[in-house]
Structure formats: structure tokens, C-alpha cells
Amino acid sequence: MKAMILPEFGAPLRLATVPVPKIGPNDVLLRVRATGVGLTVVIMTRVPGRVTSFPRIPGHEVAGEVVELGAEVAQVKVGDRVTCHFYLTCGVCHFCRSGRETLCPASPGNVGMACDGAYAEYMALPARNVVAIPRGVSDLDAAIAADAIATPYHACREEARIGPGDLVLIVGAGGGVGIHAVQMAKLSGGWVLAADITDDKLAAAKDSGADELIDVRRGDLVTQVAKVTGGRGVDAAIDFVGSRETLDGSLRSLARAGRLVIIGSRPTAAFGVDSSFTVDPRHVLGSMLEIHGSRYVTLTEIAQTLELLRQRRIRAIVSRTFPLEGAEEAHELLRQNALVGRAALILAS
Numbered sequence: 475m476k477a478m479i480l481p482e483f484g485a486p487l488r489l490a491t492v493p494v495p496k497i498g499p500n501d502v503l504l505r506v507r508a509t510g511v512g513l514t515v516v517i518m519t520r521v522p523g524r525v526t527s528f529p530r531i532p533g534h535e536v537a538g539e540v541v542e543l544g545a546e547v548a549q550v551k552v553g554d555r556v557t558c559h560f561y562l563t564c565g566v567c568h569f570c571r572s573g574r575e576t577l578c579p580a581s582p583g584n585v586g587m588a589c590d591g592a593y594a595e596y597m598a599l600p601a602r603n604v605v606a607i608p609r610g611v612s613d614l615d616a617a618i619a620a621d622a623i624a625t626p627y628h629a630c631r632e633e634a635r636i637g638p639g640d641l642v643l644i645v646g647a648g649g650g651v652g653i654h655a656v657q658m659a660k661l662s663g664g665w666v667l668a669a670d671i672t673d674d675k676l677a678a679a680k681d682s683g684a685d686e687l688i689d690v691r692r693g694d695l696v697t698q699v700a701k702v703t704g705g706r707g708v709d710a711a712i713d714f715v716g717s718r719e720t721l722d723g724s725l726r727s728l729a730r731a732g733r734l735v736i737i738g739s740r741p742t743a744a745f746g747v748d749s750s751f752t753v754d755p756r757h758v759l760g761s762m763l764e765i766h767g768s769r770y771v772t773l774t775e776i777a778q779t780l781e782l783l784r785q786r787r788i789r790a791i792v793s794r795t796f797p798l799e800g801a802e803e804a805h806e807l808l809r810q811n812a813l814v815g816r817a818a819l820i821l822a823s
């Protein structure tokens with residue numbers, strides 16, 4: 475089969491012909507239809523330890539058709555369309571059993587990093603990881619639902635706890651995940667301030683329903699949020715960028731009892747700068763602030779996100795699609811911060 479492989483750490487992806495993966499008794503084999511391309515994949519190629527062996531096929535935001543089942547698999551059948559959960563988990567630990575599987579201490583890693591992923595014509599996955607795609611949701615939409623849309627679902631609902639009328643700051647609002655967070659925050663009842671740094675990303679955030687745009691090129695984030703909110707600040711700030719500047723600005727933009735949700739991650743190895751920021755405990759205590767790490771989603775949250783797509787209450791924003799061979803070009807555009815919304819690979823059927 476054709477695959478885009480990461481031959482070694484830090485190298486560009488290249489097209490290769492490799493064997494169709496063999497499956498174990500608890501696995502399924504998918505024919506890949508569409509695969510999302512986002513910063514998570516780009517970053518993992520540059521951070522030591524994320525990819526467990528080389529060559530590796532990246533990609534985890536997948537929609538595919540089940541074409542083969544392991545002997546023990548009963549919950550899906552050949553012909554089903556499915557997407558997948560990004561974390562390889564044990565399924566039996568305290569966290570796996572309490573709906574917090576992304577904290578599984580026995581996890582060997584992630585799909586596309588600790589096992590081969592979806593930049594390929596076929597992909598093997600543990601059956602535990604797959605989620606059925608409902609009729610009426612396209613392959614492309616379902617692929618990016620698995621991360622770019624589901625991640626904001628969890629962040630808005632469980633971490634930011636957005637309710638009707640809440641003021642919500644989305645930092646990095648025009649990116650692949652942020653653009654869906656704008657929609658999800660609106661759907662949760664929030665009044666959304668969308669912050670980003672390019673005209674096209676701000677325009678895309680506006681198209682997705684943002685109530686106020688904050689152009690961070692034009693001045694300090696905190697000052698602009700204060701101006702827009704009449705000095706009050708926001709009830710929740712969700713930071714998809716995760717730099718020292720954005721985290722510091724997001725925390726200082728919170729109103730009393732505000733929630734900062736950290737999603738964006740900028741590993742020093744990939745970005746060359748330390749993103750740690752300073753927290754004044756008196757500020758957190760005095761205003762009863764909350765700081766949340768929001769780590770991906772549960773299997774159930776992927777299913778709920780797919781249902782929102784089926785109901786047409788969320789729109790998947792995919793600005794560019796590429797053939798499989800275009801994966802490295804897509805990665806380069808992401809490195810240049812030149813993509814609005816999500817990019818995806820479409821595999822010929």
C-alpha cells in the first residue's frame with residue numbers, strides 16, 4: 475500500500491510502498507478515506523520520544539471503512555464506517571474505567587506515534603479505539619471530528635463549563651481546533667471573543683460566529699479584553715496557542731471565578747522557547763480562579779461530537795485538502811501558521 479512515512483526523527487515525510495498492516499485478535503483493519511492534518515502531528519515529528527520507532531506512519535484523525543476484523547472483535551463489523559480515539563489505553567485502570575482514559579498510566583502512547591497511523595491507504599487499530607460514524611456525516615467531517623471538533627467539545631463543556639451568557643475568550647481562534655471552539659462555545663451559550671494574529675484567521679472566526687474579534691497584532695491581549703468587556707474580564711479563556719504570552723494574558727483576562735483552560739502545547743524542543751508562565755497565588759485565591767489542563771476527549775465525547783455534526787449544529791471547517799502525497803506540504807503550511815481551520819488528506823477510494 476501507499477503511505478507517507480516519517481523515516482527518522484525530524485525528517486520530512488516521504489511517500490513509500492509498505493505492506494498492508496497485519497491485525498491482532500482485538501484489532502480492526504480500516505481502509506482510510508480521510509485523515510485530518512494538524513499541529514499535533516507536526517509537533518510530534520520534532521519532539522523526542524513521541525514517536526516510539528521509525529519509520530512511522532503518522533496520522534490519527536481518521537475516517538475509514540472496516541475491511542477486516544480480529545478473531546475477538548464483536549462490536550463492529552466489516553463495512554462499518556468509523557473514526558478513532560487518539561490514545562492507546564489499557565481499558566481497565568482507574569482512569570480508563572472512570573471516563574478519563576487520556577490519563578491512563580499504562581498508555582504506550584498515541585495512534586500515529588506509538589503505532590502506525592492514517593497517512594496511508596490502510597491502518598490497523600485496536601477495536602476499543604473505534605467510534606461508529608453516523609449516517610449523514612461525511613468521511614471528511616468525521617475524520618476531523620475525532621480531534622479538531624471533539625477536543626473543544628470537552629474543553630467547553632467539562633473544563634470551561636460554559637453556560638448561557640458567559641463571556642468566553644478563545645485564543646488561537648482561527649486555527650484548526652480553535653475555529654471549532656468558537657462554534658462550540660457559541661453552542662454552549664457563550665458570548666465569544668476570538669483572538670488571533672492574521673486577517674484571514676480573524677475573518678474565519680467571525681464566519682464561525684465570534685461576537686468580538688481581538689487582533690493581537692494591534693496591542694496587548696489583556697488591555698483589549700478589558701476594553702471589550704468593560705473592565706470585567708471573561709468567565710472562561712481557552713488557550714489553543716499555549717505560549718508564555720498567551721497563557722499569561724489569558725489568566726490575567728479572567729473575571730472573578732474565571733476558568734483558564736490550557737489546550738495548546740508548545741514543547742520547547744519544537745518551538746525553541748520555554749512556555750512556562752508565572753501564576754500569582756494571591757490573584758488565583760482572591761478571585762477564586764481555576765486553571766484546567768484539557769487533555770483530548772473520551773470515546774463518548776467523540777460519539778457526541780459526531781451527533782452534533784449529524785444534527786448540523788456544528789460545521790467542520792476544512793480549508794484545504796490534499797492527496798496522500800501532499801502531507802508534507804500540509805505540514806509545511808502548518809509550520810508557517812498559514813492554514814485557516816483544518817487541513818486534511820483525502821484518499822482515493
Ligand SMILES: [Zn+2]
Pocket residue numbers: 563564565566567568569570578579580581
Ligand atoms: Zn488505563
